[in-house]
Amino acid sequence: MRDARTNWLSLVIDSPGERLGVDGFRFDDPDDRSADSAKVSDTEANRIWQENSMDADSALVHYGAMSQRRAFVLVEKGDDGRPVLTHETPTQVAVEHEQGNRRKLAAGLKLWRDDWTGNTRATLWTPTDVHEFTTRTSSPTFSGRAAELRGWDALALPTHPDGRRTNELGMVPLVPFINRRNRRPEGFAEHEDVLSIQNRINLSLINLIAAMKYGAFRQRYASGLEIAEDPITGKAMEPFQLDIRKLWTTDDPEVKFGEFAATDLGPYVKAVTAAVQDLAAISRTPPHYLIGAVVNVSGDALKAAETGLISKVRDRQRAFGESWESVMRLAFRVLGDDTRAKAWSAETIWRDPESRTVSELADAAVKKASAGVPWRQRMEDMGYTPAQISRMEIDRAADALNATPDTDPQPASLQAKRDSRTVITREEDDVPDAA
Secondary structure: OOOOOOOOHHHHHHHHHOOOOEEEEEOOOOOOOOOOHHHHHHHHHHHHHHHOOHHHHHHHHHHHHHHHOEEEEEEEEOOOOOEEEEEEOOOOEEEEEEOOEEEEEEEEEEEEEOOOOOOEEEEEEOOOEEEEEEEOOOOOOOOOOOOOOOOOEEOOOOOOOOOEEEOOOOOOOEEEEEOOOOOOOOOOOOOHHHHHHHHHHHHHHHHHHHHHHHOOOOOEEEEOOOOOEOOOOOOEOOOOOOOOOOOOOOOOOOOEEEEOOOOOOHHHHHHHHHHHHHHHHHHOOOHHHHHOOOOOOOHHHHHHHOHHHHHHHHHHHHHHHHHHHHHHHHHHHHOOOHHHHOOOOOEEEEOOOOOOOHHHHHHHHHHHHHOOOOHHHHHHHOOOOHHHHHHHHHHHHHHHHHOOOOOOOOOHHHHHHHHHHHHHHHHHHHOOOOO
16 A cells, blocks of 8 residues: 555646746835836845745745645844845744734744754734743643633743833734635645545555456466375375466376466556546646656647646736735835835736747747837846846946947047038039039
């Protein structure tokens, strides 16, 4: 049974997760419409992103939300005054929303084990205060009465002996990433729809392995053969041995040999294949991801097979994008930037989830240029990150300055005089001869 398990559900989660990539953020200041406003905002947001290694940790957030229904990002102020972003799991963090408002948090709790002391620590955030608790119990339990907190003590700190300090942010610094909120308010994992199908696949594989071991070998028989008996025990002696190197022969012409047909494994394989197809249809995972067989398939057919996956990824981008924008607004609140902390027009720049070749992207960029699409937007459509585009803008300006013209043009003043003399000469040529 252990060998029969095949984890198809990992592909159900990995296939959309590997296409969820954040390239940057765009913050538009409604009071500043200059050309450099969005560029500066992107640069500062990218710095915060890189300082916290979110290129790697953002994948953990996405995977945690898709596999555990939800994930969290904690935004705090570091010792240097810069924002610190950390990925938190639902096994350690819980939040409570305000009554009637699912967008605003009333409280947040983080519970974890302190490896240095062996105690269990807890931090409770409210919009006004931050409370630190500790207990020596390795597996703390909570009573049903909200007024009691048995076994917990305030964490005494040199600056806050009662374990309480003011929340400088003025809000709970936790941002939830909830997966598939439309299925369940607290989240719905990617694999919950297909757990029963995975169990059915495992059962079919168990039956297949049993049939392979006990029914696939062709059993042989001999009729009309006299079996000798052991003179000591009186038990029948096996006349032949089943071995690939042995040949069954006898002198008795009345003996007939034969074999039973092996168990057909085809129905077992078809049952597994049918269950995998059901799993692919319900989870919108491309069939060639699960089956792993791609033979003489055109590019259009592959794109059509990935249409469901791309639609699912874009839906996750919309949900997770709102959470990432809240994370960045909290980060700017830590920096004291009230403008960007309230920039509700913020936008998450996602990597294109579709698989495109370089030639397709280049051809589309040429056509967009002829349609009047700005250069920076064309570079974003080609998959370049905001940092790469900024470097390319500097390189383009340098190339334009260093470019050598084919001919040495005359100064504008001389060029204007030459043009005026040319016009006068042509007018004189047009005057008819007086003679």
